[in-house]
Amino acid sequence: MMDLLTPDKTHDESRQGEAMMLEQTAEKHNGRKLYIESYGCAMNFSDSEIVASILLDKGFETTKDYNNADVVFINTCSIRENAEQRVRNRLKEFTVAKVKNPGMIVGVLGCMAERLKAKFLEEEKLVDVVVGPDAYRDLPNLIDQVDDGQKAVNVLLSREETYADINPVRLNTNGINAFVSIMRGCDNMCSFCVVPFTRGRERSRDPQSIIKECTDLYNQGYREVTLLGQNVDSYKWKPEATEAAEISINDITGVNFAQLLEMVALINPDLRVRFSTSHPKDITDEVLHAIAKYENICNYIHLPVQSGNSRVLDLMNRTYDREWYMERVEAIRRIIPGCAISTDMIAGFCTETEEEHQETLSMMDFVQYDYAYMFMYSERPGTLAAKRYTDDIPETVKNRRLNEIVNKQRAHSHLRLQEQVGKVQRVLIEGFSKKSNLDYCGRSNNNAMVVFPVSESYKPGQYVNVFIDRCTTATLIGKVI
Ligand code: SAH
Numbered sequence: 001m002m003d004l005l006t007p008d009k010t011h012d013e014s015r016q017g018e019a020m021m022l023e024q025t026a027e028k029h030n031g032r033k034l035y036i037e038s039y040g041c042a043m044n045f046s047d048s049e050i051v052a053s054i055l056l057d058k059g060f061e062t063t064k065d066y067n068n069a070d071v072v073f074i075n076t077c078s079i080r081e082n083a084e085q086r087v088r089n090r091l092k093e094f095t096v097a098k099v100k101n102p103g104m105i106v107g108v109l110g111c112m113a114e115r116l117k118a119k120f121l122e123e124e125k126l127v128d129v130v131v132g133p134d135a136y137r138d139l140p141n142l143i144d145q146v147d148d149g150q151k152a153v154n155v156l157l158s159r160e161e162t163y164a165d166i167n168p169v170r171l172n173t174n175g176i177n178a179f180v181s182i183m184r185g186c187d188n189m190c191s192f193c194v195v196p197f198t199r200g201r202e203r204s205r206d207p208q209s210i211i212k213e214c215t216d217l218y219n220q221g222y223r224e225v226t227l228l229g230q231n232v233d234s235y236k237w238k239p240e241a242t243e244a245a246e247i248s249i250n251d252i253t254g255v256n257f258a259q260l261l262e263m264v265a266l267i268n269p270d271l272r273v274r275f276s277t278s279h280p281k282d283i284t285d286e287v288l289h290a291i292a293k294y295e296n297i298c299n300y301i302h303l304p305v306q307s308g309n310s311r312v313l314d315l316m317n318r319t320y321d322r323e324w325y326m327e328r329v330e331a332i333r334r335i336i337p338g339c340a341i342s343t344d345m346i347a348g349f350c351t352e353t354e355e356e357h358q359e360t361l362s363m364m365d366f367v368q369y370d371y372a373y374m375f376m377y378s379e380r381p382g383t384l385a386a387k388r389y390t391d392d393i394p395e396t397v398k399n400r401r402l403n404e405i406v407n408k409q410r411a412h413s414h415l416r417l418q419e420q421v422g423k424v425q426r427v428l429i430e431g432f433s434k435k436s437n438l439d440y441c442g443r444s445n446n447n448a449m450v451v452f453p454v455s456e457s458y459k460p461g462q463y464v465n466v467f468i469d470r471c472t473t474a475t476l477i478g479k480v481i
Pocket residue numbers: 079080192193194195229230231277278279304306344345346375376377378379380
């Protein structure tokens with residue numbers, strides 16, 4: 001808020017001051033090596049690219065080997081207890097490296113940093129810096145503090161920060177697919193979920209900066225962008241009063257997600273557009289019609305159901321019920337025939353009965369999901385569910401219910417792939433297949449992985465039509481026609 005209201009002149013002056021400081025600090029950090037590893041959702045991977053951009057601007061270089069790094073960052077996830085456990089184990093390995101190389105700075109970024117705050121420094125003595133998801137612009141200062149012999153923490157959450165002006169440095173890229181954050185935070189207090197606490201309030205990023213980032217990616221040869229947000233359907237950008245006056249020439253009064261999708265789709269028909277995550281309570285017919293209208297908006301929707309039972313959904317505070325979810329699935333089938341749908345599911349939420357679990361299985365039969373991410377409920381400290389309900393489903397029961405869900409999904413995924421056998425799919429080539437350099441792999445419009453023989457007449461980044469002649473449980477196999 002404050003930034004937007006700052007008069008332009010002072011803004012320019014402070015920019016100049018900033019530029020001078022930038023040169024000085026750039027020299028100081030020149031050649032220092034940054035290693036960064038990411039856990040959790042796509043948002044975290046995307047944030048690491050922002051972090052890299054901020055530090056490369058200050059003279060850092062990236063390295064792929066943490067043993068020879070000056071700064072080692074781990075961008076962490078708190079979504080389930082085992083996600084945090086993985087991070088702690090990895091941190092042990094980093095701190096072993098730090099004992100050999102005491103000059104090494106070890107930092108914890110992301111959701112666990114936000115959740116545990118300064119406590120992290122007490123729990124993990126060899127951690128030097130703890131930085132939450134909205135404080136990455138402060139990283140150079142925080143590193144300076146550590147250089148001066150202190151520990152450093154910044155876990156302030158923001159209502160405005162979208163890093164809109166930062167040009168992410170693409171890490172581990174194949175040069176073809178890229179993530180683009182369109183919003184941050186989440187305002188939907190699902191009772192099981194820690195994200196609203198670790199990522200703060202929902203805010204949407206300025207659409208012009210999104211279009212610019214996607215256009216730049218296209219010009220650099222990228223052919224697919226995935227627009228990211230915890231709840232993309234509630235994307236809503238409204239210019240601030242002062243800004244609105246300036247941009248009224250473009251007649252922008254506000255942009256919703258359907259409109260943003262169209263704007264990105266219009267950049268170039270050869271740029272595929274994907275997005276994640278859609279919330280069942282918010283996905284509109286307008287969005288579905290936008291997907292149907294543009295060939296390059298992929299026919300694939302990640303629409304997490306969590307549970308198939310209305311009472312459990314109510315306890316989860318998902319704000320839709322079984323019937324609502326089924327109606328949204330029917331709308332997808334009607335408006336975008338053949339659209340792939342995937343989901344997230346939680347087995348063994350507080351007080352879930354056997355019958356209620358059966359309703360999750362019957363929901364799966366109704367939708368026949370193409371793909372699913374399936375989890376056992378893991379109580380997270382501070383969430384509504386942790387405060388209000390008892391985590392009363394025994395581990396063995398959770399595990400058995402999860403297995404039933406997983407087995408059913410395996411059958412459905414296979415069925416969905418089998419439906420493609422004998423058909424032709426338009427595939428964006430991403431590179432060599434994992435198993436062999438004699439095969440290329442890429443995804444169909446529906447997000448299925450397709451493998452086919454390499455040929456000199458086409459290369460990664462190009463589209464090819466592949467005739468699917470068979471499938472495994474996870475992959476379509478075919479030939480270019
Ligand atoms: N914003 C997305 C989900 C982000 S978290 C949405 O609303 O759908 C990704 C998934 O992790 C969730 O969909 C949920 O299935 C799972 N999850 C979140 N908190 C969990 C918990 N405490 N225990 C188990 N799974 C959880």
